Amino acid sequence: MAKQHDIQAEIRGTEGKGASRRLRRDGNVPAVLYGAKQDAQAIQLTHKNAMLYAAHEWFYSSIMHMQINGAVQKVLLRDIQRHPFKPTIMHLDFQRVSETEKLRLSVPLHFLNQEKSPAGKLAGVTITHELNEVDIYCLPKDIPEALEVDLSELKLNEIIHLSDVKLPEGVSIPALKLGKEHDLAIVIAKEIKEQEEIAPAADAAAVPASAVKAPAKGAAPAKGAAAKGAAPAKGAAPAKGAAPAKGAAGKK
Structure with missing residues (x-):
């Protein structure tokens, strides 16, 4: 039997943006209650209570008993x-919830026995959960707190779809009535692919020019290489077309 969840609220006397800002400054949360062929009603909750409720999964997917002024x-x-x-x-x-009207709402998926499955026992296998909640359609009395997905038989390269989920009596998944393309994968077990190794030769060819070290400052040039701006060796003829050195007399 599902646990009953009680929440507290109060009737809100004033509406509008200004009134909502004042409520928030006073530590309250403005809210509205509608449905069940009744007029919408402005209500408020304390922010402290709202945060406490919002920390629980049931706040988003369960029918709650709201106490409003008794x-x-x-x-x-x-x-x-x-x-x-x-x-x-x-x-x-x-x-508002009417016991005689069906509702469409989202409920969480709870995945069980993943670590006990054949896929879960293999090294190098990843099991991904593609969905964490699903939309259902049912009467209020049939709303489950969650749908359980048993993964104890999950094997490598196997996929579990929406149509594989076992539904309680009176509960349906509207998406499955729209065609096979809406039968989404919810769990996939696949092998992790290792990254391709780069050949050492390719690494050497890809060394950037900036990685090549320049000769140390003051180091002699390599054998056979002339330093930039250096005078020709003693007794060596000047390069063809080169001007004589400053102060040098021309041969008579």
């Missing part, structure tokens, strides 16, 4: 707005 209503969270960078909840949307 009355209790069954509700489902439909939207949560958070501050872009502060750990703050800005607004909440709740939907």
Whole structure:
């Protein structure tokens, strides 16, 4: 039997952006409650309670019993707005639940026995979870807290699809009615490919010019190489077309 989850709220007297800002400054979260063929109602929760509720998985996928000024209503969270960078909840949307009307909602996937599976026991194998939640359609009384996916028989190169998930009675997955292309993979077991090794010859050819060291400052030039701007060796004829050295007399 699913555990009952109780949350606290109060009727909100004023609406509008200015009123919402004042609520937040006072440590409250503005919210709205709608559905079940009734008028929408402005409500509020304390920010402290909202943060406590939001830390639990059931807050996002379970029917909750909301106590509002002494009355209790069954509700489902439909939207949560958070501050872009502060750990703050800005607004909440709740939907009233009718026991006779089916609902579409997301529930989490719980993966079991992965480490016991044949694929999980192999070295060099990675098991990826492509989905962590799935949309279902059912009456409120049939809503599961989560769908369990047993991976105890998962083998290498095997894929588990949405259609492989065992559903409780009265629960369906709407996506499966749209065709085979919507039967998404939720678990994949594949071998990790090693990176290709680069041949040593290729490494040598790829050495950048900047990596080649220049001769040390003051070092003699290599044998047979003339230093830039150096005078010709004693007794050597000047290079063809070269001007005589400064101060040198021309041969008479």
